[in-house]
Amino acid sequence: MKRNNVNIAVLVSGGGTNLQALIDAQNSGIINSGRIKLVISNKSDAYALKRAENANIKTAVVSKKELGQVGMENKISELLTQNSIDIIVLAGFMCILTADFTKKYDKRIINVHPSLIPSFCGEGFYGLKVHEAALKKGVKVTGATVHFVNEIPDGGEIILQKAVTVPENSTPESLQKRVMRLAEWKILPRAVEIVSQKILKEEE
Numbered sequence: 001m002k003r004n005n006v007n008i009a010v011l012v013s014g015g016g017t018n019l020q021a022l023i024d025a026q027n028s029g030i031i032n033s034g035r036i037k038l039v040i041s042n043k044s045d046a047y048a049l050k051r052a053e054n055a056n057i058k059t060a061v062v063s064k065k066e067l068g069q070v071g072m073e074n075k076i077s078e079l080l081t082q083n084s085i086d087i088i089v090l091a092g093f094m095c096i097l098t099a100d101f102t103k104k105y106d107k108r109i110i111n112v113h114p115s116l117i118p119s120f121c122g123e124g125f126y127g128l129k130v131h132e133a134a135l136k137k138g139v140k141v142t143g144a145t146v147h148f149v150n151e152i153p154d155g156g157e158i159i160l161q162k163a164v165t166v167p168e169n170s171t172p173e174s175l176q177k178r179v180m181r182l183a184e185w186k187i188l189p190r191a192v193e194i195v196s197q198k199i200l201k202e203e204e
């Protein structure tokens with residue numbers, strides 16, 4: 001039987017503003033072909049979990065510290081299967097996933113990264129560090145990228161990008177907020193809708 005939307009899991013580690021953008025986009029209809037079914041955090045104190053609870057979305061905590069890399073990935077896979085998840089969105093998820101994991105979900109894992117890939121990306125470039133590096137280099141334009149996840153950190157196919165100018169006197173914190181507001185929170189929901197629609201179309 002034809003279904004109207006795919007099931008989405010969002011993986012988080014921190015504040016969850018990108019998760020919030022996805023929840024808002026779902027409520028406003030920008031995301032129409034997918035539904036967030038599950039939020040998984042590797043940190044039990046992530047504020048993102050609170051955002052999920054407020055939106056009545058099921059949550060789980062899977063700790064890499066307790067389970068190790070393979071244990072964490074096995075537990076995530078188990079949860080994804082149990083909840084019939086089609087798309088995995090990494091929204092500020094601060095763990096790198098191994099090739100064994102990413103191979104199982106080819107073109108099904110989406111990540112948002114706070115720079116214009118291939119600048120300031122790969123291992124070691126996450127969160128504020130990305131903006132610190134961009135400011136140190138003195139770039140005048142930065143932005144955000146949404147891409148599929150493969151075995152190379154930040155190396156998968158690009159889905160959407162958006163450029164943002166760097167105002168003079170920016171700090172890493174002010175630039176992070178600007179890139180989130182003007183780029184990440186816009187292109188992540190749009191990319192999720194694009195990928196969800198594509199999966200539904202393939203099922204027709």
Ligand code: GAR
Pocket residue numbers: 012013014015016017018019048091092093112113114125126127130180184
């Ligand atoms: C976001 O800026 C996201 O792009 C970045 O971490 C922040 C999470 O914020 N992700 C990475 O750097 C991944 N390499 P959030 O928890 O408020 O969405």
